[in-house]
Amino acid sequence: MAFRHMALAALAITPVTASAEDVFFEVSGKVAGQLQGFTEDAQFAGQDYDTNLSFSIEPEFYWEWNDGEDSVVFEPFYRYDEQDSERTHGDIRELNWLRVGDGWEFRAGLGKVFWGVTEFQHLTDIINQTDGVESFDGEEKLGQPMLNLSLVYDWGIIDAFILPGFRERTFAGQDGRLRSGLVVNTDAAEYESSAEDKHVDLALRWSHSVDVFDLGVYWFRGTNREPLLQTRTLGGKTELVPVYQQIDQLGFDGQATVDSWLWKVETIVRDSEDDRYAALQGGVEYTFYGISETNTDLGLLLEYGWDERGKDATSAAQNDIFVGTRFTLNDEASTEVLLGGGIDADYGSRSFFVEASRRVGEDWKVSLDGRFFSTDKASDPAVALAEDDRIQLTVERYF
Numbered sequence: 001m002a003f004r005h006m007a008l009a010a011l012a013i014t015p016v017t018a019s020a021e022d023v024f025f026e027v028s029g030k031v032a033g034q035l036q037g038f039t040e041d042a043q044f045a046g047q048d049y050d051t052n053l054s055f056s057i058e059p060e061f062y063w064e065w066n067d068g069e070d071s072v073v074f075e076p077f078y079r080y081d082e083q084d085s086e087r088t089h090g091d092i093r094e095l096n097w098l099r100v101g102d103g104w105e106f107r108a109g110l111g112k113v114f115w116g117v118t119e120f121q122h123l124t125d126i127i128n129q130t131d132g133v134e135s136f137d138g139e140e141k142l143g144q145p146m147l148n149l150s151l152v153y154d155w156g157i158i159d160a161f162i163l164p165g166f167r168e169r170t171f172a173g174q175d176g177r178l179r180s181g182l183v184v185n186t187d188a189a190e191y192e193s194s195a196e197d198k199h200v201d202l203a204l205r206w207s208h209s210v211d212v213f214d215l216g217v218y219w220f221r222g223t224n225r226e227p228l229l230q231t232r233t234l235g236g237k238t239e240l241v242p243v244y245q246q247i248d249q250l251g252f253d254g255q256a257t258v259d260s261w262l263w264k265v266e267t268i269v270r271d272s273e274d275d276r277y278a279a280l281q282g283g284v285e286y287t288f289y290g291i292s293e294t295n296t297d298l299g300l301l302l303e304y305g306w307d308e309r310g311k312d313a314t315s316a317a318q319n320d321i322f323v324g325t326r327f328t329l330n331d332e333a334s335t336e337v338l339l340g341g342g343i344d345a346d347y348g349s350r351s352f353f354v355e356a357s358r359r360v361g362e363d364w365k366v367s368l369d370g371r372f373f374s375t376d377k378a379s380d381p382a383v384a385l386a387e388d389d390r391i392q393l394t395v396e397r398y399f
Contacts, residue, residue, distance in 0.1 A: 025061075025063050026061075028060050029399060032057075032394055035392070035394075038388065040387045043181070056078065060074070060075045069101070081133075086171065094111055095110045103153075107148040110143035117255040118264045119283070119303060120324070123266040128142060128144045133170045136178055148161050155208065162200065162201075163200065164200045171183075182238060189243075201223060203221075214257075215254050216254070221248050228243040252266070266281045279307040284302055287299040297328045298326070301323065302324075303322040318346065322340060324340030326339075349382045364395070364398070373385045
């Protein structure tokens with residue numbers, strides 16, 4: 001596959017002239033056990049279980065030489081899932097060589113790049129593909145083959161990307177929870193480009209910090225990371241098939257830090273053969289520092305998501321209001337709690353979540369994640385998740 005070839009190419013072009021005395025090598029990473037509990041009986045066939053256990057390992061190997069001018073990072077990932085064979089999967093999150101020069105950086109291989117400032121939806125984040133079986137909120141990403149040149153100037157940073165090879169999104173299988181009634185057949189994926197998953201995508205981004213503002217503007221041309229899901233009858237069975245279109249996308253993300261206020265906005269304009277539309281996610285976060293004369297900070301969040309396509313949008317946040325509260329204890333255990341929820345102004349559906357984490361000792365971390373859904377309209381796309389309220393406990397051991 002294209003991303004494997006790219007990873008090998010990254011290592012092949014890595015300079016090997018450094019002596020053993022110049023090389024710094026470090027191994028770190030984590031192993032984790034995860035227990036999911038579902039509070040209601042499932043809607044669809046194959047989901048006849050209330051608990052699900054999985055294990056994952058994610059080591060990181062890091063080499064550095066030439067006084068830090070050259071480095072290689074290798075971060076593989078593997079998860080075994082008790083119930084869903086599609087969630088049992090492996091990936092190379094990162095495998096790339098970085099060369100740092102005077103006012104420039106060059107990266108080659110598989111990497112991860114994040115763009116965005118908002119809390120509840122990242123419209124502008126487009127370089128990496130979503131690992132849909134790893135996280136419901138789209139935060140986990142697959143490694144992306146890339147060549148990246150970063151140039152640093154007084155007036156901003158210019159990042160140019162050549163992205164050879166496309167990663168398909170992962171979806172829950174027949175036995176997975178948090179899916180639609182029809183299973184997504186990833187083996188039957190369709191592409192607008194004749195090059196299919198070998199299409200070479202391009203991206204160019206400018207970013208800069210000016211006074212209280214952090215700004216970013218980019219252009220992307222290539223395969224849409226968000227597939228259209230269309231019904232097909234394959235082997236006498238009706239399934240969903242991901243269809244990947246070619247798009248041009250302009251994006252902007254900005255954040256202003258004014259005293260205790262964070263003002264955030266992300267907006268895109270996307271053009272494809274079938275459609276041209278704009279979307280926006282924006283909001284504000286206010287933080288009370290040291291409440292009740294303690295080390296605890298309390299943040300209040302409010303955001304709004306809008307999509308010009310309205311009910312025809314493929315995004316779940318086409319006309320949605322989100323609120324949240326973030327507690328940061330600033331203690332030795334790095335205890336954090338985020339509570340939030342959203343309401344869809346078009347359908348009236350509601351969602352609620354809780355995310356909490358705390359370190360235990362020097363090497364352990366415990367996280368709790370809860371997702372709850374409520375909708376009573378058959379026309380609402382979220383109705384497929386109405387019986388998938390979930391509480392997830394994750395225990396991680398770092399090394």
